[in-house]
Amino acid sequence: MRRTGDLKLIQELNRSIILDMIRKDGPLSRSEIAKRSNLSPTTVTTAVNDLIQDRLVSERGTGVSNGGRKPILLQFSPDNHYIIGISISNSKITIAEMNLEARIRCKEVYSTRGHTGEQVISYLLELIEYFINIINKPLDLCVGVSVITQGIVDSKNGVIRYNPKLKFENIPLKELIEQKFNIKTWLDNDTNAYILAEKHFGLFNHYENMIYITIGEGLGAGIIVNGTINRGHNGGAGEFGHTNISNEGIKCDCGNIGCIENYVCWPAVYSRILSSIARGKQTIMTELVHGDISQLTELNFVDALNKGDELAINVLEEMSTYLAIGLVNLVHLFNPQIIIFGGEITTNNPLLLQKVNQFVKERALTILYEDLQIQPSSLGKEFEMIGAASVLLQDKFQFKLTHTEEVVKG
Ligand SMILES: [Zn+2]
Incomplete structure (x- = not known):
């Protein structure tokens, strides 16, 4: 029994290696695969x-003969x-x-309609059913569903352990x-998911x-520490937003006060903009939303920054100082080679990178800063769906390292 199990595992591993090789370097011949992978021609x-039978690979033309x-x-x-990404x-x-x-073929975005807890979950299940009907494709061609969400997630067992904003507690969503x-389902x-996507x-x-x-x-x-994602005991590692930077201030959804999230996230930035406008500050952000400031988005804010708007720059300076305080702590705890920024507020935002870099350089130990890079995400506009897909693809097919060659050459 055991031997059969081992053999099956080895076969699956070989299949994954070969599939990933064809995906990255194909089209390839069988003999070229054998040569590159050091596997026997029979195994290949x-x-x-x-x-081919699973329709993951197809034959395409002929190569040069030796x-x-x-x-x-x-x-x-x-x-x-x-795959269905959520x-x-x-x-x-x-x-x-x-x-x-x-690659996205069909995408739908729905409001959570202010639902929380079990309501969100039953609404989600309805939406999945509706979406499957829209795309109208045989379910046996669906490799899987991959869900990503905020909060503390036990990815191994597929359970959302805790999300204070959506009021999730121990929801066995995978099941x-x-x-x-x-x-x-993953x-x-x-x-x-985003850091896995950046890595793979x-x-x-x-x-x-x-x-x-x-x-x-x-x-x-x-x-990611030494190549492996750091999840902690309960999947709660990386709750950076709830690290404390103050002994006073706004009460957080988690019950604590002084959580960095409430100084740095978009709702915090937005409310700072609103209060400044209420105090009579002028800004082009009002014009960008044709006078309806309730419509202001992160993209408008970044647009205003890039146009040199004084209020936007002041708000950014304050926000980036708080963010950088948190980053200095992370740099000293984890000694990363790179910090990657994701989210709309970080896209096309050179001023944010510049401010944060400057602060971290001033405050972090030189030896920890000198090789550190701070960069925007490379995943593009569809980072959420690429993140969801990468969770499934790297686990099921072991897909990884697509761009290695380009990066080394570049
Ligand atoms: Zn908190």
């Missing part, structure tokens, strides 16, 4: 036959299957159908989705010690 042939018959080339077929944030639920390269739809914390699909895959900071409705961190 068996694995390739399985991959004297004998021209070899048949194999290429990755990402479009024969699909992101649950405090205000919206995003659902997308993607191919096996995380609920699998029972209702009979599709294998669950992870959103920021952990983004431009920063050659780093072993990295921190990803998401600034949005909340503030979170994903931490």
Whole structure:
């Protein structure tokens, strides 16, 4: 029994290695795969036959002959299957159908309608059902559902342990989705998903010690230490937003006071802008939203910054100082090679990078700062869905390190 189990595991591993090789370096011939992977030609042939049967790989033309018959080339077929990616944030639920390269074919965004707790979950299950009907594709072609969400997540067991804003406590979401739809489901914390995506699909895959900071409705961190994601005992590592930087101030949803999140996240920035306007400060942000300041978004704020708006710059300076205080603490705790910023407020925002860099340089130990990079995310606009996809793809297929060569050359 044991031998059979081991053999099956080895076969699956070989299949994953071969599939990832064809995906990254294809089209490739069977003999080239054998040469590159150090696997026997028989092992490669068996694995390739399985991959062709599963429609993950297809034959495409012939390569250059080394004297004998021209070899048949194999290429990755990402479009024969699909995955469903889901992101649950405090205000919206995003659902997308993607191919096996995380390319979005259909995406819907729904408001959470102010729901909390069990209401959000039953609404989510309804939305998944509705979405499956919209895309109208056979469920047996769906490789899986991958859900990412804020808060403390036990990714191994697929349980949302705690999210104070949406009032989640010990919700076995993986089990609920699998029972209702009979599709294998993955669950992870959103920021952990983004750092996994940066590591396996983004431009920063050659780093072993990295921190990803998401600034949005909340503030979170994903931490990779020596190449491995640091989850902590309960999946709660990286709750950067609830680290304290003050002994006074706003009461946080977590029950504490002085949590950094309430000085740095978008709602905090937004309320600072509102109170300044109420005190009579002039800003082009009012014009950018045609006088309706309730419509102001992070993108408008960044736009105002890039246009040199004084109020926007003042608010950014305050926010980036608080953020940098938190980062100095992270730098001293984890000695990362890179800190990556994610979230709309960090996109196309050179001033934020400059302010934070300057502060961290002044405050951190020189030896910890000298090799440190602070960079915006490389995942692009669809970072949420790429994050969700990467959780599934790197676990199921062991896909990783797409851009290594480009980065080394660059
Ligand atoms: Zn808190």
